[in-house]
Amino acid sequence: MAISIERERFVETMREQAEIGATEGGGLHRLALSDEDKAIRDWFAEQLAALDLSIRIDEFGNMFGRRDGTDPDADPVLVGSHLDSQPYGGIYDGALGVVAPLELLRTLEDEGIETRRPIEIVNWTNEEGSRFQPAMQGSGVWTNELDLETQYERTDEDGNSVREELERIGYLGDVPAEPRDYEAYFELHIEQGPYLELEGVDVGVVTGVVGFYWGATTFTGEADHSGPTPMHDRSDALVAAADVITGIRRIPGSLGDRTVGTVGYLDVDPNSINIIPGEVTFTWGFRDPSDEIVDEAKARALAEIEAAAEREGVEWEVEKRMRSASVDFADRCIDAVQTSADDLGYDSMQLYSGAGHDAAHLSKVTDTSMVFAVSENGKSHSEEEFTSWDDCYAAANTLANAVVRVAGLEE
Amino acid sequence: MAISIERERFVETMREQAEIGATEGGGLHRLALSDEDKAIRDWFAEQLAALDLSIRIDEFGNMFGRRDGTDPDADPVLVGSHLDSQPYGGIYDGALGVVAPLELLRTLEDEGIETRRPIEIVNWTNEEGSRFQPAMQGSGVWTNELDLETQYERTDEDGNSVREELERIGYLGDVPAEPRDYEAYFELHIEQGPYLELEGVDVGVVTGVVGFYWGATTFTGEADHSGPTPMHDRSDALVAAADVITGIRRIPGSLGDRTVGTVGYLDVDPNSINIIPGEVTFTWGFRDPSDEIVDEAKARALAEIEAAAEREGVEWEVEKRMRSASVDFADRCIDAVQTSADDLGYDSMQLYSGAGHDAAHLSKVTDTSMVFAVSENGKSHSEEEFTSWDDCYAAANTLANAVVRVAGLEE
Incomplete structure (x- = not known):
C-alpha cells in the first residue's frame, strides 16, 4: 500500500511556513536563532502539538516530535531537516524537508494508519551556518561530531553566542543533545544543483555526500x-x-x-x-x-x-x-528510497550530494539516505531558488513511502 | 654664489613638523583637514609670520607666504608641496617639500640676501586624496583643473564635506583659488620609487610626470x-x-x-x-x-x-x-635644477615621476620642474618611508639653488 500525502494541504503548509521571515523578493530571511527562527519554531511546535506528538527540545535547540508505533521495543525512524534559512535565501531549502514529514504524519493520523516503529520528526538547529559557524551545527553536536560547549560559545557578528540566543528565544532545552538508537534517518532536500533537471527526472535518490x-x-x-x-x-x-x-x-x-x-x-x-x-x-x-x-x-x-x-x-x-570525508549512505536506506520512487512511478536517478547536509552527520550514527527534489537551474541560497509544486510533491511522497517502508505498516 | 641652507636647523625643522600627527610607529597620521592638519597649518603660519612674510589663505585652504623681491613688477617664483599625510604615512612625503623652501627663506633672511623676483612658498590642500578624493585637490582647484564647487562638496567616510571641514579648522580663506602670474614653480618631493637608490645618485632631476x-x-x-x-x-x-x-x-x-x-x-x-x-x-x-x-x-x-x-x-x-596625460616639464626649469645639482657637486639623474604631484597641475599654468630625494627601498605611504638626512639635505639645497637661480640674486 502506497502512502499518498494530501497535495493541497502540503502546498498550503509550504506556503504557510514561507510567510515567517518572508522577504519582499519572495524568499526567506530566517537566520538561525533569530526572532524569525523563534517564530517558525513556535509554529512547528504547534503543528506537532496538534498531532498529539510528544515533543522534545534538546540542549542545543534541536526539536523532535514522536509518533508512537505499535511495537514499544522497536527503534524509531527519524526524518527531518531544518527550518532556518540563508540570508535572503529560498523558501524550499530546509523547510521542504520538515514540511514533507509533517504532512506524512498528518496523513497517517487522518487515515488512522499505524506503523510498527515510532516515527520521529526533527528540526535541526542552525543547518545553514551563515549567522553562526559552522553549518550543520545542531546535527553535528547531536551526533558528537562537534563539541557542545565549543558550539555554545560560537558568536554571531554582534558577539551574541549560540547559547545566549537559544536561551533568549526559549529553545535551550534540557534533553541531552546526543545520539539515541534509531532504525534509520531520512531527509528530503532540494538538490541545489542541476543534475536532476538536466537528466529530466522527477526525483533524486541520494547515495552519499561528496x-x-x-x-x-x-x-x-x-x-x-x-x-x-x-x-x-x-x-x-x-x-x-x-x-x-x-x-x-x-x-x-x-x-x-x-x-x-x-x-x-x-x-x-x-x-x-x-x-x-x-x-x-x-x-x-x-x-x-x-x-x-x-x-x-x-x-x-x-x-x-x-x-x-x-x-x-x-x-x-x-x-x-x-x-x-565523503559519506556513503546505507544500501538498505538507498534501496528504500529507490523502491519508493519506482513504486510511485517517478523517474529517478541516483546521485551524490555536492552540498553538505545534516544527513551526513546522521550517517555516522544510523543508517541514512536522502531524497532530492529538482532545483530549477540548480539555484539555491538565493531568492531565485525554485522547485515546482509537482517536484516538491514527488519528492515528498517518495520520502513518505521510504519512511513508512522502514517503519513498517500495520494493516 | 651657491646658497647653502643651514643643515642643523633644517633637520630640526623636519623633526619639529614630524611631531604634529606623529604615530607610535615613527610615521605621520595627518589627514587633510583633520585636527592634525589644522595644527600643522597653524605651525606653518607661525613660521611664515616669524619671517614677516605676507600670508594668503585662498578659498580652498591653500596657504601662500610671499617674500618680496627687489623688482616690484617681476613675477614671483612659487615653491612648495603639501603638509597633509597618508594614513600612517611617512614624515617626508610632502613635508620635506615645504620645510626645504622654508629653510631657504630663513637662510636668505639670515644672510640678508635679496632676490630680484619675489619668492612664494605654498602648502597645497589635500594632496594625498586619502580622506577626500581626488588626490592633488588643492592644486587642481587652483589651476582650474578641478571645479571649486564640486570639490567643496566632496565628503569623507563620515559625510563631512571639504567645505565644512575647511570652515571648521579655520582655513576657508577669501582669496580666490585661481592661477596668478608666476615665473616658475618648483617642488621637492621624495621619489617614492627605487631608481635613484638603484643608480646610486644623490638627487633626482624630474623631467615630467608619467x-x-x-x-x-x-x-x-x-x-x-x-x-x-x-x-x-x-x-x-x-x-x-x-x-x-x-x-x-x-x-x-x-x-x-x-x-x-x-x-x-x-x-x-x-x-x-x-x-x-x-x-x-x-x-x-x-x-x-x-x-x-x-x-x-x-x-x-x-x-x-x-x-x-x-x-x-x-x-x-x-x-x-x-x-x-603625461606631463613634460619646462626645459628651463629642468635645466635650473640640473645646473644646481651639478654646481653643488651632487651626482644626479634625470627621470620621470611615476607618481602624480601638485607640480603636474602647476605645469599647466607655469613653467615647472621638481627635485627628487632618494627613497630608501622606494617605500612610501607607510611608516617605513625613509630618506637619510644627507639625501634630504642634498635635495633641499638643489631646490634652494634652482629657485634662487630663477628668482635672480641681487648681490
Missing part, C-alpha cells in the same frame, strides 16, 4: 605605491592569488567529472586603487565523491600556491579550514 | 552554491577577474621598461567560502611616460576583460576612473 577540503591562504608581499614601483621590483599579493584562482579553476577538469573547486572569499589589504596589494587572504576548496581525488586536488592547489608565491616573491601561509 | 589611466571593471556572474554546481555550469566572476589580473601583470613587460600596471582594489560579492562569487569589482591602471603606451596598455586590458568575460560567461562593465 568529501571536501577547505583551506585559506594568505600571501604577504609589499604594499608599495603603484606608480613609481617598477614591475620587476614588486611583490604583489593579489597577482599571486590570481595565479592560484586560475589554477583552482583548472584543477577539477583534470581530475573527475564531479570534481569542483572554488575560491569563494578573497580579501585585499590595503585595497586601494593606488597601492600594490600587500596582503591577500582567500579561501579555496574542492569536493568530490572520492576522497583520493579531493586529496589530489588539494595537493595540486598547494603546488600552485607555492609556485605562485615563488614567481611573485611573496610569503605564503595555508590554514586548513575543514576536511570532511 | 601619464596614467585608471579604470574599474565589474564582472557579474552567478552566485551559486559551491558544492553542487558543476564546473561547466559556472559563471564565476572572481575567476574572470583573476584572468584579467594575470593579464595586467603581463602587459607592461611587453610595452616599455617604465610601464607599470596594477590592480589595487578588488571587492567580491557575496564573499563567502561556500558560494561561487557572483559579482567582482576591481580597479586597474597603467602608467608610462608615453601616452601612446598608456593607451595601448588600456586597449590590451580591455581585450583581456572581454576575453575573460567570454570564457567564464559573465557580464562585464568598464568605468573610466581617470585619465591623465
Whole structure:
C-alpha cells in the first residue's frame, strides 16, 4: 500500500511556513536563532502539538516530535531537516524537508494508519551556518561530531553566542543533545544543483555526500605605491592569488567529472586603487565523491600556491579550514528510497550530494539516505531558488513511502 | 654664489613638523583637514609670520607666504608641496617639500640676501586624496583643473564635506583659488620609487610626470552554491577577474621598461567560502611616460576583460576612473635644477615621476620642474618611508639653488 500525502494541504503548509521571515523578493530571511527562527519554531511546535506528538527540545535547540508505533521495543525512524534559512535565501531549502514529514504524519493520523516503529520528526538547529559557524551545527553536536560547549560559545557578528540566543528565544532545552538508537534517518532536500533537471527526472535518490577540503591562504608581499614601483621590483599579493584562482579553476577538469573547486572569499589589504596589494587572504576548496581525488586536488592547489608565491616573491601561509570525508549512505536506506520512487512511478536517478547536509552527520550514527527534489537551474541560497509544486510533491511522497517502508505498516 | 641652507636647523625643522600627527610607529597620521592638519597649518603660519612674510589663505585652504623681491613688477617664483599625510604615512612625503623652501627663506633672511623676483612658498590642500578624493585637490582647484564647487562638496567616510571641514579648522580663506602670474614653480618631493637608490645618485632631476589611466571593471556572474554546481555550469566572476589580473601583470613587460600596471582594489560579492562569487569589482591602471603606451596598455586590458568575460560567461562593465596625460616639464626649469645639482657637486639623474604631484597641475599654468630625494627601498605611504638626512639635505639645497637661480640674486 502506497502512502499518498494530501497535495493541497502540503502546498498550503509550504506556503504557510514561507510567510515567517518572508522577504519582499519572495524568499526567506530566517537566520538561525533569530526572532524569525523563534517564530517558525513556535509554529512547528504547534503543528506537532496538534498531532498529539510528544515533543522534545534538546540542549542545543534541536526539536523532535514522536509518533508512537505499535511495537514499544522497536527503534524509531527519524526524518527531518531544518527550518532556518540563508540570508535572503529560498523558501524550499530546509523547510521542504520538515514540511514533507509533517504532512506524512498528518496523513497517517487522518487515515488512522499505524506503523510498527515510532516515527520521529526533527528540526535541526542552525543547518545553514551563515549567522553562526559552522553549518550543520545542531546535527553535528547531536551526533558528537562537534563539541557542545565549543558550539555554545560560537558568536554571531554582534558577539551574541549560540547559547545566549537559544536561551533568549526559549529553545535551550534540557534533553541531552546526543545520539539515541534509531532504525534509520531520512531527509528530503532540494538538490541545489542541476543534475536532476538536466537528466529530466522527477526525483533524486541520494547515495552519499561528496568529501571536501577547505583551506585559506594568505600571501604577504609589499604594499608599495603603484606608480613609481617598477614591475620587476614588486611583490604583489593579489597577482599571486590570481595565479592560484586560475589554477583552482583548472584543477577539477583534470581530475573527475564531479570534481569542483572554488575560491569563494578573497580579501585585499590595503585595497586601494593606488597601492600594490600587500596582503591577500582567500579561501579555496574542492569536493568530490572520492576522497583520493579531493586529496589530489588539494595537493595540486598547494603546488600552485607555492609556485605562485615563488614567481611573485611573496610569503605564503595555508590554514586548513575543514576536511570532511565523503559519506556513503546505507544500501538498505538507498534501496528504500529507490523502491519508493519506482513504486510511485517517478523517474529517478541516483546521485551524490555536492552540498553538505545534516544527513551526513546522521550517517555516522544510523543508517541514512536522502531524497532530492529538482532545483530549477540548480539555484539555491538565493531568492531565485525554485522547485515546482509537482517536484516538491514527488519528492515528498517518495520520502513518505521510504519512511513508512522502514517503519513498517500495520494493516 | 651657491646658497647653502643651514643643515642643523633644517633637520630640526623636519623633526619639529614630524611631531604634529606623529604615530607610535615613527610615521605621520595627518589627514587633510583633520585636527592634525589644522595644527600643522597653524605651525606653518607661525613660521611664515616669524619671517614677516605676507600670508594668503585662498578659498580652498591653500596657504601662500610671499617674500618680496627687489623688482616690484617681476613675477614671483612659487615653491612648495603639501603638509597633509597618508594614513600612517611617512614624515617626508610632502613635508620635506615645504620645510626645504622654508629653510631657504630663513637662510636668505639670515644672510640678508635679496632676490630680484619675489619668492612664494605654498602648502597645497589635500594632496594625498586619502580622506577626500581626488588626490592633488588643492592644486587642481587652483589651476582650474578641478571645479571649486564640486570639490567643496566632496565628503569623507563620515559625510563631512571639504567645505565644512575647511570652515571648521579655520582655513576657508577669501582669496580666490585661481592661477596668478608666476615665473616658475618648483617642488621637492621624495621619489617614492627605487631608481635613484638603484643608480646610486644623490638627487633626482624630474623631467615630467608619467601619464596614467585608471579604470574599474565589474564582472557579474552567478552566485551559486559551491558544492553542487558543476564546473561547466559556472559563471564565476572572481575567476574572470583573476584572468584579467594575470593579464595586467603581463602587459607592461611587453610595452616599455617604465610601464607599470596594477590592480589595487578588488571587492567580491557575496564573499563567502561556500558560494561561487557572483559579482567582482576591481580597479586597474597603467602608467608610462608615453601616452601612446598608456593607451595601448588600456586597449590590451580591455581585450583581456572581454576575453575573460567570454570564457567564464559573465557580464562585464568598464568605468573610466581617470585619465591623465603625461606631463613634460619646462626645459628651463629642468635645466635650473640640473645646473644646481651639478654646481653643488651632487651626482644626479634625470627621470620621470611615476607618481602624480601638485607640480603636474602647476605645469599647466607655469613653467615647472621638481627635485627628487632618494627613497630608501622606494617605500612610501607607510611608516617605513625613509630618506637619510644627507639625501634630504642634498635635495633641499638643489631646490634652494634652482629657485634662487630663477628668482635672480641681487648681490
